[in-house]
Amino acid sequence: HILTSAYWIQPVITFFRLAAISIGGLLLLKFFNLVVERYFTPKPGAKTLYIDEKRARTLSSLLMSIIRYIIYFIIAVMVLQEFRIDTTSIIAGAGIIGVAVGIGAQGLIKDFITGFYIILEDQYGVGDYIVSENMAGTVEELGFRVTRLRDGNGVLHIIPNGSIGRISNYTRGHTQAVVTVPVSYQADIDKVLALLDKVCAEVGKSMPEVLAGPVVVGITDLGASEIIVKLTAKTVPLEQGKVETAIRHKVRTLFAAARIPPFCPGCPDSTAVAEAPN
Amino acid sequence: HILTSAYWIQPVITFFRLAAISIGGLLLLKFFNLVVERYFTPKPGAKTLYIDEKRARTLSSLLMSIIRYIIYFIIAVMVLQEFRIDTTSIIAGAGIIGVAVGIGAQGLIKDFITGFYIILEDQYGVGDYIVSENMAGTVEELGFRVTRLRDGNGVLHIIPNGSIGRISNYTRGHTQAVVTVPVSYQADIDKVLALLDKVCAEVGKSMPEVLAGPVVVGITDLGASEIIVKLTAKTVPLEQGKVETAIRHKVRTLFAAARIPPFCPGCPDSTAVAEAPN
Amino acid sequence: HILTSAYWIQPVITFFRLAAISIGGLLLLKFFNLVVERYFTPKPGAKTLYIDEKRARTLSSLLMSIIRYIIYFIIAVMVLQEFRIDTTSIIAGAGIIGVAVGIGAQGLIKDFITGFYIILEDQYGVGDYIVSENMAGTVEELGFRVTRLRDGNGVLHIIPNGSIGRISNYTRGHTQAVVTVPVSYQADIDKVLALLDKVCAEVGKSMPEVLAGPVVVGITDLGASEIIVKLTAKTVPLEQGKVETAIRHKVRTLFAAARIPPFCPGCPDSTAVAEAPN
Amino acid sequence: HILTSAYWIQPVITFFRLAAISIGGLLLLKFFNLVVERYFTPKPGAKTLYIDEKRARTLSSLLMSIIRYIIYFIIAVMVLQEFRIDTTSIIAGAGIIGVAVGIGAQGLIKDFITGFYIILEDQYGVGDYIVSENMAGTVEELGFRVTRLRDGNGVLHIIPNGSIGRISNYTRGHTQAVVTVPVSYQADIDKVLALLDKVCAEVGKSMPEVLAGPVVVGITDLGASEIIVKLTAKTVPLEQGKVETAIRHKVRTLFAAARIPPFCPGCPDSTAVAEAPN
Amino acid sequence: HILTSAYWIQPVITFFRLAAISIGGLLLLKFFNLVVERYFTPKPGAKTLYIDEKRARTLSSLLMSIIRYIIYFIIAVMVLQEFRIDTTSIIAGAGIIGVAVGIGAQGLIKDFITGFYIILEDQYGVGDYIVSENMAGTVEELGFRVTRLRDGNGVLHIIPNGSIGRISNYTRGHTQAVVTVPVSYQADIDKVLALLDKVCAEVGKSMPEVLAGPVVVGITDLGASEIIVKLTAKTVPLEQGKVETAIRHKVRTLFAAARIPPFCPGCPDSTAVAEAPN
Amino acid sequence: HILTSAYWIQPVITFFRLAAISIGGLLLLKFFNLVVERYFTPKPGAKTLYIDEKRARTLSSLLMSIIRYIIYFIIAVMVLQEFRIDTTSIIAGAGIIGVAVGIGAQGLIKDFITGFYIILEDQYGVGDYIVSENMAGTVEELGFRVTRLRDGNGVLHIIPNGSIGRISNYTRGHTQAVVTVPVSYQADIDKVLALLDKVCAEVGKSMPEVLAGPVVVGITDLGASEIIVKLTAKTVPLEQGKVETAIRHKVRTLFAAARIPPFCPGCPDSTAVAEAPN
Amino acid sequence: HILTSAYWIQPVITFFRLAAISIGGLLLLKFFNLVVERYFTPKPGAKTLYIDEKRARTLSSLLMSIIRYIIYFIIAVMVLQEFRIDTTSIIAGAGIIGVAVGIGAQGLIKDFITGFYIILEDQYGVGDYIVSENMAGTVEELGFRVTRLRDGNGVLHIIPNGSIGRISNYTRGHTQAVVTVPVSYQADIDKVLALLDKVCAEVGKSMPEVLAGPVVVGITDLGASEIIVKLTAKTVPLEQGKVETAIRHKVRTLFAAARIPPFCPGCPDSTAVAEAPN
Structure with a gap:
């Protein structure tokens, strides 16, 4: 048996196969190296960088390490199989660890997929003011895994991107300023509405933050002790606060000047409006 | 052995099989290319485009890349198998990655399936005013993955489509205007109801937004300190606000004119209604 | 070798097997075509149609396409297997995609199963008024996947049917009208109860919507500043609102006539009930 | 080759095996038919029927159809395997569909298992008044899948049975009537308690719905402006409302007669209790 | 061929193997019968029975039926395999049904495991007063699957045991009685505390339900219009209500006698405390 | 055939293999016995026992039973395989039961893992006062599966340990006493702050429970009708209640002595502070 | 047979294979030992230690034990396979236990992955003040599994790291002090705003904790009985409390000095502001 060609050919073939497996593995490693280098490693001069460069380098080298160990493991198993060693138990063990880690890491994968979609669909960018559930703020950094507000x-x-489902973006378009004015039942409603129209005209003229002049929407509630009148205005994004305080200040000043009776039911001297301190 | 036909036929067959696998793979690639081109790539002149063209192109080329790498992987594995190399470990590894990514991406798949059904069932379209859980607004863009309000x-x-379950669409049909009027226990209820009927008649005549004239529903609550009377009207979709403010203004004016006593229990001078400012 | 029958018989057998597989596949396709045609395609003149015909046609042709591609895929794999090509990698890949899509589509399957059971068990029909969690309304369309209110x-x-668990149906039987009347501690409770009995008698006689005459349930709360008395009535489904406003109007009128003292603790002149406006 | 017995024996054996498979399948079908007939089809004259007969028949014939198609499928696959056709792809496909449907239908299975346990453990029956989370009512029908209240x-x-976890059954034993009486700080507490004892004695004697005479539990809260005294009584199930209104009416009448000062802090004339209307 | 021993030996071996399988199956059935009989069937005279005997018998015979059908199924499959029939499709089908039922029944398994642990760890027993989330009561029956309160x-x-996570047991040790007394800012706080100490001494002496005499904890809140003083006492389990009402009654009586001014800010005549009714 | 050595060697080898399997199984059983004995059985004289000894013994013998039955099952299956009996169906059945039980018991496993980590990381020990979601108390027993408070x-x-995620431990370090004092707008704020500083000095000196003397944090709210001033102090763990009541009592006494006007807006006679009862 | 080389070569090869497996296993053990030593065992002199050294040693030796037992198990299975013993049942059993433990331990894996990312992304460090859902505090220890606040x-x-999703870090940048001042409708709003500007100037100058001087934002609400004015200031992180109390004290002092009328509607003598105690 020992002298037949078949007896010697088998080891030679096995040797060549092992060599082929090793070389194939190294080539695969090289290939992934290039892919990671190309897609995941930040270019020094690139300006569309979403996360800072040092953190990106750490992440890409981490990714490369994981790929390397997986390829080593696959080569090791294939070499064992060439020697006809049953590797079911090894593969089963690795499979269970893989499933466990995969289940534990699914949040991570979801983070990256959602982060990718946020960037692809341009849901928000650095500098936008967004609201996501109980958190709100201006985006400072938009990474693949987390967003910083x-x-x-x-x-x-x-915020991990995976926990970002529904997003409200306040800086795409305009914002609306809303002011509600409580009016007493003892006041003449038409006189009040005329005064509010005057407020709208003055604020609309004097403030550049107003895109479309404030308007009186009308009576929005007939309450138990007061009437609620609403005013709205279209403003430059995020400047609604400034416009609202301006409107409120003007309303207060004009009402006091016109002696509109106060709408607080428990106020002690209702006829003496705005005079007390004088 | 070397000179027998069987010895040479095997490599030749293997060669032909490898060629067949490669050609089959390329044909498959071609086929998927055509499918993606046909179903997922936007036509330049198409007008029923749900998302903007550039984003759609990015998505379809991304999809094509994923398909290409999967086909390459399958061909590589089949070639290895032709050389009798045990690929269990490779397939198991790819399987675990596949399951992990699949679990992480199931939200994505759900988004697309729900998006497809929203369009197929015409649940809402661009321009509709919808409410989905805690968000409301006019639909600006209805994509396969997200809806923008x-x-x-x-x-x-x-809003990712997958998180859209129950939807309320306000622009399919009419809207209803609802006004509740608090009435004092000291007022004559029948006189009040007569006045409100008059309000209904006047508003119904003067406003084109009203589809079916406002009606007085009746007393809907006998409260501790006031009686609540409800008025409703069918209006053109989304115009209910305008009708409601008109009704409230008319109610306030007519009540003040008819000297209906105020219904605020803590008001200081209850007999002097609407006279104070005069 | 070439001239032996065994050498030629193998290809011939393979050919016949391939033919059998193809024919079997086509027959299967035909069979599913018939099934889909019979069970899922709407008949033009059918009147028990739950969803509109055009949408049903789109759905059934979509279903047929999916079945066709699955059968093509199975035939392709079986043909490859006839040529002794290892298809493990293809099946594994298809399996992972299948599991991913299956997980993503499980909501869809749940929708159809629940929809089927809603119809089978007649939980509600078109025209019924139902409440499902935070949504209420009259059923306009009851499809296999969604219900429109x-x-x-x-x-x-x-509402996707899969999210319909517990349902409240208001149009199977009667509805109950409930009116709570606040009564002052200064009023004579027996005189009040007698008046309310009179209200019940009058409303029960005059309204056809009442199925079982309103009754005074009794004192249901001894509050800090008022006593609560409850009245109930069985009414025709969904007509309880009309009956309730009628009862409240009658209560208000009779109380004012009988000079029952008001039950509002902060009211300014408690002895002058219902006289002020006269 | 053709003339050897082995050549002919193989087809003959195959034929017999095919016949055995077919016959076995038919017998299995028969067996399941009998099982379904016996356990799931309602007997016409049976009186312990939980759901109405027509719906039960629809369900059992549906179940039989599903079993039939599954057996046909298994026989078809076994026949293919007899012809040495690789059926891995078919079984894998059926497996994926099975898992998908199984996941979608797990709610259904949970419904049936819970329904079975509700009946087995006699958690409630037709006619009982139960509360399950946000729904309450008298059981009208108790099926394997849903309960109707x-x-x-x-x-x-x-209510789908699967969503029934914790159940409160009000008709197994007695119910307790609870009345809370607010008492002013200006009242003599011992005089009040004596009066309440008198109330308890009178109500306990006169009402057959009371199982154990009402008792004064004592002061259960020293509030900011009133003292709360509690009374309880054991009653026949679901009759607690009647007993409570009777107690409250008696309390009000006795207190008014004994001139207990009112406990409402904002009441205008506190000394003139119960006299105003006289 | 027919006459060789090998030809005949095979069927004989097969026969013996079939016999062995059948006998093994029957023995297994017997074994499980004994196990069920021993562990799950209630002994007639046993006194530590957690659920009533009839229900336990139904459950154990149900369990035996399920085991029997599973063993029959396994034997049937092994017999088919002896005849070299490919049973992959049958096992796959049974596997899918098994997984589906297993997922649907996991609640059941969780119920039993939790029930087992409740008994093993003696978390509560029949007669204990427990609180589990929104339900509270005295345990009437503690079964393996449900607890009845x-x-x-x-x-x-x-309550299904599986839904019992965190449990509060009120009958292991003592209970604490807590009384909060609102005190007016116009009262002398030291005089009040001295009075409360007197209350504690009297109640502690006279009530056997008190384990450790009531003590005045001190001022626990400086409110907007009143001071809150807290008293606590250790009592026999579940008797805290009795002790609390006794303390409150004593507080009220002593305060009225000592003319402590009332702490209700809106009370009309604050100087005339507890005198009005006299 | 019968006389060849091969014919007899096979059974002999089989016999030795069976013997080896049985002996291996017994050794394995012995090994697990030792492991359970060493790690899970409580030593009689051990003093770091977390749960009581009897319960621990029950648990360890239960664990041993489960291990024993699993080893018996594996040996039985291996013996069958030695006789070339196809055991796929048995293993599949056991696998499904295993998965079902595993899913049902995952809560149990989570309990033990979390319990192990609580002890390893010394998150809390017997005698600590902890808060876990809606439950708080002193730890009485810290077992591997449950914690008793x-x-x-x-x-x-x-509390099952698996439901313990976030824990707050009050007995690691100090505790902070917090007292908020409402002050009237009519009071001189600087005089009030000076008085409060005096309170802090006196309490800090006289109480040993105070670790760092109480300090006046300052005005923490300008309310509608009162000013809120906050005082804090570092105390020995869990003694903050005692310190707070002492501070409040001192505040009340000093304020009454200094005649600081009361901060209750609805109080009837605001000038007559703390004099009324004298 | 016994004398042929093939008969003896097989055991020799088996022996060498067993030796190779054992040596390979030991080398693997050595390798993991080195990895654990290098990455998970704390260096004695290292200063970037996140958790304390003793706990880290316990964890790394625990990890090593687990790895050792897994390698022993794999070697044992491979040795059995060398003797041609079917190990399917052993691997299946281990697989089920592995899946069960894996599912139970997925929380653990998630903890470690999230902890790793918190450190890698520098989300917070020891000494930072963070808020995570319902818990807030200064980070005392940041471990791989838990964070201590x-x-x-x-x-x-x-807090287990796995339950940390969204984090708010208060010590990266500045903090904002916010003070809201209620103003009566009877006060002159412009005089009030001028006074508040003076407050801002004084506080901004005198406090080093203020990064950007307090500013008056304006009227942020026209309430029913008072006007709300808001002031904000940028401060050093976590010092906003000190700045706010300083602002409030200054507001109170200046308002009292300027005799701004009080804004509490129920205050008894509104003209006598801040004079009463003098």
């Missing part, structure tokens, strides 16, 4: 109080909110 | 305050809401 | 404000609600 | 307002609630 | 109003609550 | 009212809470 | 009341919160 800075809110009006200076707090930094960090 | 613009609400009354100018905010842009972006 | 029109509510009292004219809004169209679209 | 009729509430006090005449509304029909349909 | 009877609450203070006589309602029977049925 | 005793709250201030004497109630025993039993 | 100490809140302002001295309570230690322990």
